[in-house]
Amino acid sequence: MNKEEIINYFMQKGFLVGPGLFDKLNFNLQNVNDLDKLITNNDFLSSLNNSDILVNSLKEIGDFSSNKSLDNSNSEMSLKVVHREAITNNLDGVSNVNVIFSYNYKNKKKEVQDFVNYFKKRYEFLKRLLLLRPELQDSVSIARLSRKQEGDVVSIIGLVFNKLQTKNDNIILILEDQTGTHQVLFNKNKNELYNLAKDIVLDEVIGISGVVGNGIIFCNAVFFPDIPINHELKKSPDETYAVFISDIHFGIKNFLSGDFMKFIMWLRGEYGTGQQREIANKIKYLFVTGDVVEGVGIYPGQEEDLDIKDIYDQYEEATKYFKMIPEKIKIIICGGNHDAMRMSEPQPVFDKNISKGFYEIPNMIIVSNPALVNIHSSEGFPGFDVLMYHGASFPYFADNVPSIRDKGGIFRCDLIMKFLLQKRHLAPSHSSTLYIPDESSDHLVIEKVPDIFVSGHIHQITVSNYRNVSLINSSCWVVQSEDNAKRGIVPHPAKIPLINLKTREIKIMDFLDDDIKVLYSERMSLK
Template identity: 35%
Template sequence: MSVEGAARIVRELTSRGYNADRETVAMIADSERPAAVLERVLRETPEDALVIRPELVRSARAAVDRAGDGTGGDGRSDRSSDGSERRLGPMPDSGSAPEDPSVSTGTDPERPSDGGGGSPVETKGSEPPDVDGEDRRETESESRVADRETVERETVERGDREVEIAGDMTGASTGTGEYRDFVAVFRDRLDRLGSKLKGRVNHRPASAIGSMPGGSEAGMVGLVNDVRSTASGHWLIELEDATGTFPWLVMKDREYAGLVDELLFDEVLAMEGTLADDAGIAFVDSMYFPDVPRTHEPSTADRPVQAALVSDVHVGSREFMGEAWDAFADWLHTDAAKRVEYLLIAGDMVEGVGVYPGQDEELDIVDIYDQYEAFNERLKGVPGDLEIVMIPGNHDAVRLAEPQPGFDEELRGIMSAHDPRIVSNPATVTVEGVSVLMYHGRSLDEVIAELPAEKASYDEPHKAMYQLLKKRHVAPQFGGHTRLAPEEKDHLLMEEVPDVFHTGHVHKLGFGKYHGVLAINSGCWQSQTDFQKRNNIQPDAGFAPIVDLDTLDVTVQKFS
């Protein structure tokens, strides 16, 4: 089945308001008279149906085969309901050779490397055997039968698969904006992340350390309250816990001095060292982050199955790359994508309204509900048998403060194509035993702004993600550019280590592995905006990272 053939069929179905899975599209495209079969299917599908089922295609194919003249077995020609000729354009016959999609490995000279995660591998169809005449036709026929049997078998297996969601706080917001909420969220953060650190140091509360004699060995776990340099070039770090604050001095010539420039306010940290003679300060000997254990071994799927990770679609923007998205949707219907069973979208489905000054001048669709309607139409183009999980982003119609709850019922009703699972930002989705932490990535702006370029940059967004993994929190710094909502529980910390960390927001493609965790920022589907031009930002648009869940290897498909 060619990409072109699948695309024509999908376009015709979605234009009538129907969804279809890959088996349905393949059965139509592989028939001897695909145009006749498609017209028969469209005539016989009830108007209130949403999904074209394979059983209906089988019935239509049988009827067209019996007629042998394209009449569908009832003497009617291939005409639409209004009597006009169907204009589907030339449809490929069943012997058409598959087309290779455009592929990007992400390793060309103008693109950042994967930061140590290994080079992605291009995926292309294998060459057919060197046979001629009848042998070739028999081989192709047997191959098509085998492919259909494989698709049917996999469809049965998909009916039994489960998608588990953890950390979805939609409908569970408790914050009122009062002072006690701020106290509660920081205490929860300190308690839960602190428990991962207290075993590494001889922990004492700040108030107890202040009463210890000079020269004593001390250890403390706390939130970073302040970081400043001294006149001598040393670093003074003030840690805070529930009992108070205590200052820790990092000498400029010690090995830990190089870690000071990684610190963000409000992250949880552990230090141990020696108290000064007057016990008013401690000299740092060791510094610990919650971090991902170096011994961490990620879980993988027990069968060859893939997930497509995308974000920042931005439907409604004049710069939305509709042709690239449609090419991606078409590719998902081909044999090259037959192992892609999951589509994970990390926010910014639409461009939004009033997100930034002057945005109205860059909108192609000015009504927010119309934007979501248009996004839903684009979503119809992907195979109906995909499991889809979506979280909101800062351009979406939810509260801006994080954690962001999932969309309200009205927007969920609009985005009904394929019945996607809509959860909060962040949330963890486990597919095939692989846990994927999905976070839109607003805090990456802050990490990149605060840390040195070699440790966090827009050109290598995955390295900024490494920092969040190290801190075990997706947005540790409060009061900066990232708006945070105080809750009784800190929904933004990483209590469990994910196998995959998926973000978007910065419109840059980058991926690599940090202590076994695959960190991947998936780029966008929006070409360069005026704002990005003014700030010299060149987006990585029209890319679809594909993750092999059984190996956690990444291949990047390019559609722009």
């Protein structure tokens, strides 16, 4: 039996064990019968050192005070039981969480006009952002271009309707606004401008300035909604930490249950070095960005990969783990494409009937995908705005944006996230993700510039910074499956981005081995 099977065995018996246990075990154990004999052996139980090997009865957490023991009448050993209150009594300051945006799903029959209104709302908001640029303040509608003479310098703002390449390798964009369409040519001899044009995708909103020609504008400059270059780098007045995970996939056979349990034990202050436990004691926020469970019927042949085949049981398993996390840590959680909810974005909150256990966890805050959440505000400090998005659109842009594709594609989530911030949209192209049009607003538009942008989906750990926005793509808790391999996903499992809100320094902690390793990001800045 391997370590993971042994940990699962103890969990099924109702015990939470520490890593020191493995020093006491004989790894010639062949099967469950050997463990059954071992766990009833008084000499083995007596040899356990409670200071190094935490053996907690999960059923008894909360039923005993912090100094109370559960006596074993058949041996001299007592199993130490940690009361929930003992874990949560260190509350230096309040864990403040305010949900700025979480999608409120309303059943409504969708009509063609809903799609029209959806793109109108997108265009109108992004146009307002672009009009803040001095170069675009004199922009005209496309209909008014007919009044211009050849050689006039003009600027327009439009949504990219089509993109073409001429036989001379120039690029032509067809832009549209509410008054019409017009062609804009990017000359291949203007290298910088031409490279920008190559990365432009369908349905994004841009501004251009150029010279009027015969039925065409020769582009001299292109402008994106982007985020301000002077966006403030906020820092908390106190040393507090936020942790980010995603893609746990409870219910799949290749779930790294042992490593995830180490992570939870670390959050509880029961695992790691003294310094690592000290950091854990200062964690107040845990973000879980989608794909909490493996789901059912997600891809052909998935049933063969499932350890838990019932979706209700998958969420029950997830609830069991989340309930072990100290209440002082606020868990902010959203769904992903594997979760039991509609695939189309924005995805609503978890269904109360399917994942009812989540709604019984007092420190869990459930939001939609995407969502915008403010954390750690206090008197005189506005807090941090955290944009959560699982990342279903990422593969599309990894494949269709040349500059990203040439630098690593799907393995460069940092570049994808930067790209989406520049476009101020999480999925600007119509075919980049499944979506439901909302006639009142395009909820995938990035209206408010976040301080932290966190995602998942790709199973890769990346950390970066763009114009003082921390970009975090979370790791996963599974090894590569056959489905991952088919889709080109190479997991970097059990790695945790951890941000110090006082310094904005981000560390990556690796739980894949017996000891926690602290890694640092190699890509801490993007210009």
